[in-house]
Amino acid sequence: MAFQSNELAKAYWRENVSLMLKLLAVWFTVSFAAGILFVDQLNMVQFFGFKLGFWFAQQGSIYTFVLLIFIYVIKMNALDRKYDVHED
Amino acid sequence: MDLQTLTYIVVGATFALYIGIAIWARAGSTQEFYVAGGGVSPLANGMATAADWMSAASFISMAGLISFMGYDGSVYLMGWTGGYVLLALCLAPYLRKFGKFTVPDFIGDRYYSQTARTVAVICAILISFTYVAGQMRGVGVVFSRFLEVDITTGVIIGMAVVFFYAVLGGMKGITYTQVAQYCVLIFAYMVPAVFISIMITGHVLPQTGLGATLLDGSGLHLLERLDGLSAELGFAAYTEGTKSTADIFAITAALMVGTAGLPHVIVRFFTVPRVKDARISAGWALIFISILYTTAPAIGAFARYNMIDTINGPDAQGTLITEAPTWIKNWEKTGLIKHEDKNGDGRMFYSGDERNEMTIDRDIMVLANPEIAQLPDWVIALVAAGGIAAALSTAAGLLLVISTSISHDLLKRNLMPNITDKQELLAARGAAAVAIVIAGYLGINPPGFVAEVVAFAFGLAAASFFPAIILGIFYKKMNKEGAIAGMLAGILFTVGYILYFKGIFITPFAENKPENWLFGISPEGIGTVGMAVNFVVAYAVSKFTKEVPQDVQDIVEQIRFPKGAGEAQSH
Numbered sequence: 265m266a267f268q269s270n271e272l273a274k275a276y277w278r279e280n281v282s283l284m285l286k287l288l289a290v291w292f293t294v295s296f297a298a299g300i301l302f303v304d305q306l307n308m309v310q311f312f313g314f315k316l317g318f319w320f321a322q323q324g325s326i327y328t329f330v331l332l333i334f335i336y337v338i339k340m341n342a343l344d345r346k347y348d349v350h351e352d
Numbered sequence: 353m354d355l356q357t358l359t360y361i362v363v364g365a366t367f368a369l370y371i372g373i374a375i376w377a378r379a380g381s382t383q384e385f386y387v388a389g390g391g392v393s394p395l396a397n398g399m400a401t402a403a404d405w406m407s408a409a410s411f412i413s414m415a416g417l418i419s420f421m422g423y424d425g426s427v428y429l430m431g432w433t434g435g436y437v438l439l440a441l442c443l444a445p446y447l448r449k450f451g452k453f454t455v456p457d458f459i460g461d462r463y464y465s466q467t468a469r470t471v472a473v474i475c476a477i478l479i480s481f482t483y484v485a486g487q488m489r490g491v492g493v494v495f496s497r498f499l500e501v502d503i504t505t506g507v508i509i510g511m512a513v514v515f516f517y518a519v520l521g522g523m524k525g526i527t528y529t530q531v532a533q534y535c536v537l538i539f540a541y542m543v544p545a546v547f548i549s550i551m552i553t554g555h556v557l558p559q560t561g562l563g564a565t566l567l568d569g570s571g572l573h574l575l576e577r578l579d580g581l582s583a584e585l586g587f588a589a590y591t592e593g594t595k596s597t598a599d600i601f602a603i604t605a606a607l608m609v610g611t612a613g614l615p616h617v618i619v620r621f622f623t624v625p626r627v628k629d630a631r632i633s634a635g636w637a638l639i640f641i642s643i644l645y646t647t648a649p650a651i652g653a654f655a656r657y658n659m660i661d662t663i664n665g666p667d668a669q670g671t672l673i674t675e676a677p678t679w680i681k682n683w684e685k686t687g688l689i690k691h692e693d694k695n696g697d698g699r700m701f702y703s704g705d706e707r708n709e710m711t712i713d714r715d716i717m718v719l720a721n722p723e724i725a726q727l728p729d730w731v732i733a734l735v736a737a738g739g740i741a742a743a744l745s746t747a748a749g750l751l752l753v754i755s756t757s758i759s760h761d762l763l764k765r766n767l768m769p770n771i772t773d774k775q776e777l778l779a780a781r782g783a784a785a786v787a788i789v790i791a792g793y794l795g796i797n798p799p800g801f802v803a804e805v806v807a808f809a810f811g812l813a814a815a816s817f818f819p820a821i822i823l824g825i826f827y828k829k830m831n832k833e834g835a836i837a838g839m840l841a842g843i844l845f846t847v848g849y850i851l852y853f854k855g856i857f858i859t860p861f862a863e864n865k866p867e868n869w870l871f872g873i874s875p876e877g878i879g880t881v882g883m884a885v886n887f888v889v890a891y892a893v894s895k896f897t898k899e900v901p902q903d904v905q906d907i908v909e910q911i912r913f914p915k916g917a918g919e920a921q922s923h
Contacts, residue, residue, distance in 0.1 A: 266915040284441045291437045295430045300601050313563030313573035318591045321426035322649040326433045326642050333440045333635035349913040351626045
């Protein structure tokens with residue numbers, strides 16, 4: 265076992281899953297909520313030359329996806345170090 | 353120099369490059385053949401993943417689809433990128449820690465069952481063949497249009513090139529060739545997009561050009577103008593689309609989850625040295641993919657604007673047939689554009705109502721785009737090379753999955769566990785060779801339902817692999833009975849629904865229209881429901897069957913943190 269105790273292993277996994285769920289909530293919001301479910305409401309807002317909902321569906325969601333992965337990588341690397349389960 | 357000679361030179365040069373790389377990166381062991389020795393840097397792996405992922409469909413067809421579908425085309429943009437978030441956060445790091453070669457490896461070991469492994473192998477092979485036939489066809493189309501050889505010869509040349517580097521180099525050869533192919537295809541995609549964006553809006557970046565003001569003096573934004581044109585010509589508004597919200601939601605979800613469940617994408621994350629690298633290479637892959645995916649909607653909009661403008665003329669009265677631009681004449685020869693002068697006024701007219709006289713194939717938009725915008729010949733030659741690079745890189749990745757499934761999952765792990773590494777490598781090469789020939793045959797004689805079976809590939813991946821892997825990682829108590837029942841239920845439901853409306857091999861039972869669909873969800877989006885069926889059945893069955901053995905539960909504990917991830921192991 266790489267962890268000092270079972271409690272630590274559980275705590276690491278809890279933090280990991282909670283980070284994942286938070287990021288997935290953003291993932292859902294920019295694509296399914298902003299780009300699909302509430303697209304008509306957001307389309308009333310003009311964003312540069314775009315209707316906002318349309319922009320989220322064809323541009324904004326994709327940029328956010330990239331950001332999410334990089335945030336995940338940075339946070340997870342820090343978490344691995346905190347619990348001393350990182351690779352050499 | 354004429355266009356054709358130029359195209360031969362550009363395409364020939366890229367082929368020479370791929371073959372050179374293949375000779376340099378030969379595989380000596382099964383480890384190198386299956387996962388490139390597990391030593392690919394995350395940046396290179398990200399680039400290779402991007403090329404592997406972006407197929408002939410992404411390069412040739414997607415912008416054209418968006419051009420005709422407007423907002424509805426967003427399903428492809430979000431669906432085929434959002435899956436990478438799922439891959440990076442929920443799958444890639446854990447599968448890398450698990451440290452095996454293939455997806456059926458994971459399913460078979462995690463669910464301690466040869467039956468589960470066999471179900472997974474069949475799915476992997478089915479999904480990959482579906483996909484690869486389309487790629488070979490894409491190669492053929494590009495060859496026939498730009499090099500003026502017939503499709504059969506085109507497919508055979510394509511087969512020969514893939515054969516060379518996939519059989520010789522395995523994953524190692526494929527990975528480094530894909531890095532080169534990514535560079536070729538992204539350059540070929542961006543150059544015309546930037547040119548056209550500057551011409552229409554004055555913006556260098558197509559991504560901002562999409563929302564910019566037109567340079568034609570009207571003072572209107574490009575998207576406003578397209579909405580206006582759509583209204584005048586009897587199309588649905590460009591920024592609004594026609595599909596129901598439920599259907600858009602389901603298709604997007606099916607494509608996202610399907611992406612995360614496709615074996616040729618997942619296997620890429622076995623090729624990096626560490627868990628950390630698996631996470632970051634998903635990030636690199638998505639950056640490289642996004643460059644194309646955020647440009648595609650711009651190309652779609654530019655192409656639509658340019659096309660309506662050229663065909664209907666600036667005064668929207670129609671252009672005289674005698675003055676039709678050369679690209680229309682060129683593509684009429686291939687049969688992909690047709691004009692029928694219905695009102696006999698000697699003019700072409702394109703609209704969404706009874707005035708329409710044009711039949712335009714969506715697939716030509718990207719390939720014809722440089723001609724429509726009257727860009728120089730070298731740009732057109734480049735686009736041809738890019739289309740071939742996109743198709744070949746994806747075909748190679750898929751062929752590897754097929755050959756690995758046969759030599760590793762079926763022979764080594766199932767039927768003939770005693771074969772040596774050398775024999776297994778030979779079997780892998782043999783299987784790759786046979787798979788290429790079958791794929792080529794399907795490319796030359798495409799079954800009439802290529803478009804329909806693509807829905808199959810994503811639906812199957814979403815309804816079978818994705819839930820089984822997610823449960824395998826995040827739910828320790830999921831046992832083999834639950835996983836197998838879930839996969840079978842998901843597949844049967846999804847396949848049944850698609851057959852019910854599309855009727856591949858059989859007559860459809862019902863007409864494929866929204867009134868008949870379950871919850872208003874089309875066969876393209878039904879994988880989402882199939883996935884839900886899989887989750888529910890798996891959970892229910894696992895509650896009523898034997899508990900998971902302790903040693904398997906310990907393995908699941910072990911894959912949840914990075915420390916101690918070694919090289920990919922065959923046992």
